[in-house]
Amino acid sequence: MLRPRPKPKCTRLLSGLLLLAAFASAQVASADEAARVRVIQNSLPAVVKIQGTPTYADAEQNTVWGSGFFYSADRIVTNYHVVEGLKGLTVTLNDGRSYPADVFAVDRGIDIAIVQVHGATAPATLKFSSEKSVLPGQTAIVLGSPFGKRNLVSLGIISGSGPFDYVSQLGEGDIGVEIAEVLYTDARVEPGNSGGPLLDAQGRVIGVIDAVLGGASGIGGLGIALPAPLVVESIHDLEEFGVPQRGWLGAVLVDLDELDPLTLRLAGLESAQGAMVDKVLPGSPAEAAGLLGAKRDRYGKLVELGDVIVAVNGKVVKNRFDVIREIARHRPGEEVKLTVWRNGQKIEVVVRLTARR
Incomplete structure (x- = not known):
């Protein structure tokens, strides 16, 4: 804490x-x-x-x-x-x-x-909430600098929490790919609020404002915040190790719905849910576990499917983001069991994770 x-x-x-x-x-x-x-x-x-x-x-x-x-x-x-x-x-x-x-x-x-x-001592510091869950209806206070104007406040409630496909909806490359869940609030959030605190009624930080979903928050849209436990864990890891300490697979993944449906059917796959291992990075946990990448010709055309990950620790995954987030729930040194489709059948592959390089 x-x-x-x-x-x-x-x-x-x-x-x-x-x-x-x-x-x-x-x-x-x-x-x-x-x-x-x-x-x-x-x-x-x-x-x-x-x-x-x-x-x-x-x-x-x-x-x-x-x-x-x-x-x-x-x-x-x-x-x-x-x-x-x-x-x-x-x-x-x-x-x-x-x-x-x-x-x-x-x-x-x-x-x-x-x-x-540099050169300043904090006039005050904020305390992170130790609560493991935040309930819909709780008071939500947003502080920050919307539009660059300092010391502004908006008030609302926690609208809910749950998974959010950050990358595919906001188009931010690999930023945020390991966020498993977010908090939603109807408190007004605008450009410039990013990085500011989301407080409860006692003034404890329950989240860090990150984005807006569906247009201006407070006018039909919702503010999105990273939950406090996730942020606290990240801060501790960054201060102690200098880098994040969430699990990393070390494979380039491709969503099945990006591949030719005929290729999937010929491989015996009846669903487009899952993620194909396109490349296995040298020295990675994926390589150590024996995961197989795809084969492509010199023009980059897919010749042979790589391993297709359909579940992580028994939990069915829909796409590559699901795989990344499930892996990121674990710490370096922990093992996860991947269910993969290879050569027309499902097999189990155990991977010992490391920290992201």
């Missing part, structure tokens, strides 16, 4: 007096509203705006921004896609002061990055 460092008693007392003064001068309608305002006011100092200059050639703007928050004295967590391809990173605190920063470590698989801030 990543816990905020306690503030000095005098600082906490001063903060409390300032909040009481604010409540006294504001029109607070109820005890519930006062509690919510207190949570938000205590949390905002930990939230930052991140910005930098894009290095990619097709950038549509000179400055790109997103959100993040302090989880320790000099490090913040954000989305990988917020800092990808940026130079001259700066972090702006909620009081307007800006400091240089650089990327400490990244986890492309779940779209997370840790940013090291």
